[in-house]
Structures are given as C-alpha cells and as structure tokens.
Amino acid sequence: MIYVTRKSHFNAAHRLHNPDKSDEWNRKTFGKCNNPNWHGHNYNLEVTVVGEADPETGYVIDLGVLNGIIEKKILDKCDHKNLNVEVPFLEGIIPTAENLVKAFFQELEDNINNESYGSSRLYSVKLFETERNVAEYCPNPRIS
Amino acid sequence: MIYVTRKSHFNAAHRLHNPDKSDEWNRKTFGKCNNPNWHGHNYNLEVTVVGEADPETGYVIDLGVLNGIIEKKILDKCDHKNLNVEVPFLEGIIPTAENLVKAFFQELEDNINNESYGSSRLYSVKLFETERNVAEYCPNPRIS
Amino acid sequence: MIYVTRKSHFNAAHRLHNPDKSDEWNRKTFGKCNNPNWHGHNYNLEVTVVGEADPETGYVIDLGVLNGIIEKKILDKCDHKNLNVEVPFLEGIIPTAENLVKAFFQELEDNINNESYGSSRLYSVKLFETERNVAEYCPNPRIS
Amino acid sequence: MIYVTRKSHFNAAHRLHNPDKSDEWNRKTFGKCNNPNWHGHNYNLEVTVVGEADPETGYVIDLGVLNGIIEKKILDKCDHKNLNVEVPFLEGIIPTAENLVKAFFQELEDNINNESYGSSRLYSVKLFETERNVAEYCPNPRIS
Amino acid sequence: MIYVTRKSHFNAAHRLHNPDKSDEWNRKTFGKCNNPNWHGHNYNLEVTVVGEADPETGYVIDLGVLNGIIEKKILDKCDHKNLNVEVPFLEGIIPTAENLVKAFFQELEDNINNESYGSSRLYSVKLFETERNVAEYCPNPRIS
Amino acid sequence: MIYVTRKSHFNAAHRLHNPDKSDEWNRKTFGKCNNPNWHGHNYNLEVTVVGEADPETGYVIDLGVLNGIIEKKILDKCDHKNLNVEVPFLEGIIPTAENLVKAFFQELEDNINNESYGSSRLYSVKLFETERNVAEYCPNPRIS
DSSP: OEEEEEEEEEEEEEOOOOTTSOHHHHHHHHGGGGOTTOEEEEEEEEEEEEEOOOTTTOOSSOHHHHHHHHIIIIIHHHTTEETTTSOGGGTTOOOOHHHHHHHHHHHHHHHHHHHSSTTOEEEEEEEESSSSEEEEEOOSOOOO | OEEEEEEEEEEEEEOOOOTTSOHHHHHHHHGGGGOTTOEEEEEEEEEEEEEOOOTTTOOSSOHHHHHHHHIIIIIHHHTTEETTTSOGGGTTOOOOHHHHHHHHHHHHHHHHHHHSSTTOEEEEEEEESSSSEEEEEOOSOOOO | OEEEEEEEEEEEEEOOOOTTSOHHHHHHHHGGGGOTTOEEEEEEEEEEEEEOOOTTTOOSSOHHHHHHHHIIIIIHHHTTEETTTSOGGGTTOOOOHHHHHHHHHHHHHHHHHHHSSTTOEEEEEEEESSSSEEEEEOOSOOOO | OEEEEEEEEEEEEEOOOOTTSOHHHHHHHHGGGGOTTOEEEEEEEEEEEEEOOOTTTOOSSOHHHHHHHHIIIIIHHHTTEETTTSOGGGTTOOOOHHHHHHHHHHHHHHHHHHHSSTTOEEEEEEEESSSSEEEEEOOSOOOO | OEEEEEEEEEEEEEOOOOTTSOHHHHHHHHGGGGOTTOEEEEEEEEEEEEEOOOTTTOOSSOHHHHHHHHIIIIIHHHTTEETTTSOGGGTTOOOOHHHHHHHHHHHHHHHHHHHSSTTOEEEEEEEESSSSEEEEEOOSOOOO | OEEEEEEEEEEEEEOOOOTTSOHHHHHHHHGGGGOTTOEEEEEEEEEEEEEOOOTTTOOSSOHHHHHHHHIIIIIHHHTTEETTTSOGGGTTOOOOHHHHHHHHHHHHHHHHHHHSSTTOEEEEEEEESSSSEEEEEOOSOOOO
16 A cells, blocks of 8 residues: 655644633633634645555556645635634634644545545545644554 | 854744725735734744854854843744734734844844854844745845 | 664656557646656655664664665665666656655565564655655554 | 644764673674764654544643653753763663664653543654654554 | 745756767766756755835735746746756756756846835845755845 | 855764863853763754856866765764864864854865865855754855
C-alpha cells in the first residue's frame, strides 16, 4: 500500500470557548486561547490517501484532483475566515486542532473516496496549528 | 561589524481596514484580508542588532537580554491578541506587515540600544506574516 | 520497536508519460507533467528501518552503513539523471512518486536487511517530490 | 483516534562509547562520534499522545500540561547538559538516538497517562539528532 | 525604507552547457550538471521590493499584484519547462542560478516599478536552486 | 553584483567561558552556556561570495570549489569536535557565534578570493547556532 500526501495551508481566526460553561471555567481551561477578541494561525494541512498505484497512470489519486477537493471543501470555506462564526460545517464545535481534523476528515471523505482510483481511500488528516502543535485523525486501520 | 539575530513568534488576529475610507474601498483594496470577522497568523519575528563583539564576553548583545526585551515590548502585548483593538502602541495603524515592522522597531529601539554592549544598536526588524509574505524595516545604513 | 530514519536528497529530470497511450490521453492525464522537454525536482528521500537497538552499539542500524547503501543503490544512479531514460531499475516505469517509492524499496530491501543488526529490516521509503507532494511505501505491517 | 504532537528542543553534548569494549572497538564502531572531547547537537523532540477528544474541552490532552511535563522530565534535565555524565535517568546508557527515545518514553509515560483526558495515553517519542538522522519509539500498537 | 518579499516556487529541467566550448571542456567544467539528458530542480524564488508604506493602504506594494506579475512574467514561462530550450527570455543564457536571477530581475523590473506605490521599486531577486545553493541579484544600492 | 551562498553544517561541543575571569563571573555572565561538562549544537553555516558572473561559465564561483574550501578549512577541523580545545585556529577565542563567524571569515578569505573568478570575493559568513540564534560577519561594504 502506498500513502500519498498533499500539503495545503490557510489563515484563520479562532477562539477556544465552550458556551455551555461559565466565563471563569473557560478562562481557566483555555487561558489566552479564550481571548474574546480572537487570535489566529497559519494552519498547515496534510491530507493523506492510501491505496495501490493505478497501472495506467502510476497514481493512487491525481494530486490535482485531490487539491481541487481540498480547496472546495476546506480552503474556500476556512481561509481568511473566523472558524467559530463563519464556517457552517464547524458550527457548534470548539475549534481545537483535535476537533478540526475530525471535522475536516468527515468533510473530505466521500469526495476523495469517489475520486481516487480503485479502492484508494482517505487515510488521515493532519493539522499544524503552529510549528509545535499538531493533531492527526486517522479512524481506519493502517493496512500495512 | 557583526549582525546578531534572534527569532521569536506569536499568534494574533487582525484585519486590514482603513476607517477613513468606505467599506467598498476597503473590500476592493484589501480583499479577503478585510473580513470583518477577522483572520489571523502565526507571525515569525526576527530582530537584528549590529555592533562589535565585546572582548570580555564575545557578545554583541546578550541574547537572553535581547529575548527579554522582545518578550516584554512585543510578545506580551501581541501574542494571542487582536492587533487592531488590543495593542496600545498599534492604535490607529493598519496592521499590514509593513506597518507592524516599523512600529515594532520604534517600540524596541531605545531598550535594545541601552542594553547592548558599547555602540551596538538595533539594525532591523523582519516579520514573516506567512511563509511567503515578509516585511523588513531597517532605517539606518548598513555599515559594512 | 524503534524506527530509525535517514534523510537524503537528489536532483533529477523526469516526465510523466505512458507510451501505451495516445499523446492526447497523456496530455489530458498528466497535464504539464507530460512536457516532452522534461522538467525536474529536488527529491528528498526518507528511508526508515525498524528493529530493536543492538545492546552493544545502541544502534538499530549503523546510519553510516545505511547512508552508504542509499548512496550506492539510489543516489549514484538517480542524482543529476533523467529518471525516464538513464536509470536501469526504473526502465518501463512511469516515474510518479508512487512508482518511485515502490521501486526504491525493492532496490534497497535486501541490502538493508542484510546489513542491519539482528532482525531489523527496511520499513518504509518516503519521497518528497516537492514540499507539498509526498508518497510513502510501507508494505509490511507496523509492529507496534 | 486522534494523535496530538508537541515539538520541543534542547541542546546537549554527548559521545558514543561502550565502556565494556576496547578503545579500538569504540573508535572503529562509532568513528568521529566517539571523540573523547565530546560533540553535540540541537535535538528536536516530538512527543505524541493518542486518544479521543474530551467533549467539554475538545482536547486529547492540554498541550500546556503536556509541555510542562516534557519540560520537567526531559528538558530541565537534558538542556545544555552532557548526556553521558549529567543526566541520572540516562546513567549506563550509550546515548544513541535509539536509546534516548526509549529512555525518554519511559521517563514520560506515567506522568502523561495520568494527566491526559480519559483513556488517552503516550503513543510515541521521536528525536531528530540532526535534520537527517531521526529515531522514534512507539511500543504500543497503533489503534487506527 | 521597508523591504517586502514574496516567495514563489517552480519546477524545471536544465543543463549547464556552453555551446561555444568543446564537450570535454563542458564535462570538466560543469561535471554532472552537464548531463545531456538533463536534470532538474524545485526552484524557490524570492522577489524583494523596497519603498515607503503607502499611508492609505499600509502597503509598499499590493502582494496580490506582485504575485500576479511574478506568475505572468516568470512562473507561467518557467514552471514545468526546460530552461535551456523553452523559455524565450533565457535564450542564449547558460542557466546557472547566477544568470537566472539577473534575467529574472530584468524581466520583472519595469512591471513591478510601474505597479508599486510611489517610488517603491524592485530591489532584489533571490533563487534557491537547492536548499544549499543560492544566488541573489541586487544591482541598486541598499538605501538604508 | 551577484551574491552566491553555499550552506553547510557541522556538529560540535562548546562552552562559553572567559579564563581571565572568576568562575562566579562566568556563571553569572554565561548561565547554562558555561556548563563545565560542555553542551553542543548542530551548526548551520552560510558562506556568501559576491562578484560578477563569469561569461564563459555563468558562475561567480564554482560551488564545488567553494564547498571544497569550506570542508578543508572549517568542516574537517570543527565537525564532531570540541570548539574550545580541539581547533587550532580558535585557540584563545570564546566560542560565541559572534567570535566564530569572524574567525571563520578570516580562515576562508584568502582561499576563496584566490579561487573565485575575476574580482569575486568572500562577502559574509553567517552561522545559525540554533534555529533562533544567528550571527553574521561582513566586514566589507555591500557594493549594490
């Protein structure tokens, strides 16, 4: 099995805040990430597809096609946006890196699995919130 | 002459908007950077001091001291903040990378020149807004 | 189990083209990567070996030995070469990143497994065609 | 399952030497890494925790808490130190990258598993000795 | 004065060869870079504009405009191309990094100087042929 | 004028200590960098040569020749060494990044100026002690 990864990036504002909890709980739990005036990041996104290389093209998935799906489903909706208030598929989600990778995976999965060759499928979504803080979601077993 | 550079980073929200102009002018001029709901960046900052190495220490400036000045004057005020509304020394400034490097230079200059050895002085402030967009301010001539 | 990785790089020209298909199919499928005058890349290569640390040396594999194998089997044959016409072990293969990692793995496997300590063995070959496009081949199960 | 990674770094001196072997064996086996006057590295460390995101916080582990554990258990003991003679938990260990990741894992495991949410636990420790030489230790199976 | 830099990249094939010299001279002078079957690179390009920040926009130059000029004048002509045979403005030039930065500067200068604010102008063009080999052309004096 | 840069790296141990001063002064001035058991770094070195491109080769300097000089004069003497006790040309020098770049420049200057084309000459030596701490020495004026 071959794992193919495409890297992208977007810039966004966010704030960590659980509206079901008190302001004090939020300040204590999220610290400066709870700032009501927002802060933001240059997010780096890595999307990995696993499968066999198609014999006619040598591709697991056409990276131009993969890039197009990532742009339409993620970048166009998140780039230069406020992740708490402007992205419909993130509504009701605290935008930690953990919750973002899970939501991105669900947003991408059907489109990628339909567009890749043969039985290739989405394997993981990884997000660098900063150079030092990273989250990865990969719900299916690693085949090899 | 020796140029010594210290790199730092901070995360912040901002928006490009000139309040003296119409909303239409702002949207046309700044595009998605004008989003009223903000967006944000992982800013990487490089501060360069120029001078001779002090014969007793071999330092142009003690990088621990330089780091302390950068933290007190820039990072504590900008990290996880909204650059348009929460940073007193940026009041009235459109927070483009160009305007930020100039404001940071002015904020740092006296402190650094007082704390460096001999005639060493602040030479430049460089800011990476993204990996691809960079601004640098260096108002004094390069001696060598 | 411990995974040890050695990074290398080489520069090469290539072209994506399936000689069993029409020129039109190739242009449509591979786009500008099908350019008959070639294009090229700075390839970054990561070779990972898995095993236990040998008690006498603390090594899974001597990285100098691993580096020597990578140089002899891959770099000497591919660096500053045309991957379509000058590399015997790539003959008849469309040089996509997917096909390259599989061919590199097969080229390296026996040598590395013979030179590593105890039951250590080649685990994966990863190739960065650009900073944004990556392929990895790892045919054996991850033990831990 | 979600994998969360925190990156850190430290600078240290070390030397590869097996005291149970002759000087000749050590010189032949470890080459210039055996230099009795030491050499050193800027080590980059990646610690990965795996688990479900806590529904109240959206965190697998609070990265501030994780960072605090890494600082107390690893960085405070290793940064600007000699890994052969100054770090109690490395006593008797040849400080190859392989042996370091295993020792760091054991040093971190209990603290991290106690401080993470729910059933989250330490998954792997990865160490970049240089930009080109890397070791990773992950003794438990990858769940997904 | 403020220096603003935009980073771009492209992939291309090339070969170092002086047609006025013998094959033997070329092989001896350029070594493996003289390979008649070509090799290639992922080129990283940095274009720097110097000037004052415009008071209405806070920009030395609109980076979207700058990016558009770089795409039209350089990337569209060089990306996935053979620099020796397919780029009209490089005709008759040995495509060393030194010659490329000078040719790129001349290709960009008028467009950028016309599109930037006030007296801002193109300052330098820098090209990373590999991560380790870099050339920069800056024919006008550094003002500060 | 064109500036050509070659990047290299080496690993070394060092300690900041002024033998003319008391132990207390050294501890207070240099902090943990004064550790008598040493610490170390992965040093990244950038050597820049300035000049015109030679019309026959398109080179300011042959980077293979430049690399050979850097290896002979710096890397062979410093890599995997203790900078305080094993490098003759650093004897009596406190190995701060500032003092190292000046010593490296003097060590390289004659060789490079003799081997480059025409009037090309060594312009600067830059050293990354860590990713965040950098020193550069450039004693001659920037011509453009």
